[in-house]
Amino acid sequence: MFKITRCPSCDGTKIKKVRRNWTGEFKSQRYTVHDLEYCECPDCVEKLYGREALREIERHSPAFEPADINRRWAYHQRGTGEC
Ligand SMILES: [Zn+2]
16 A cells, blocks of 8 residues: 655655644634644644545535645545555
């Protein structure tokens, strides 16, 4: 199974799966997704979201922001959503 091991931003190799509360913002309205599981690069704090994570964010967001997330989504599509 293909796994993401390199950060698309800084080429770091320490990407790991984390599970924590995730806070997003839309038009100065903050929203939180509790216990969201996603991947994070500890070097540059780049976040990578898998299918499930994106679905969760979408469910909680007052207005989904595809522009912000498309790049990461596209990146993840090549993999399996795993890190
Ligand atoms: Zn990075």
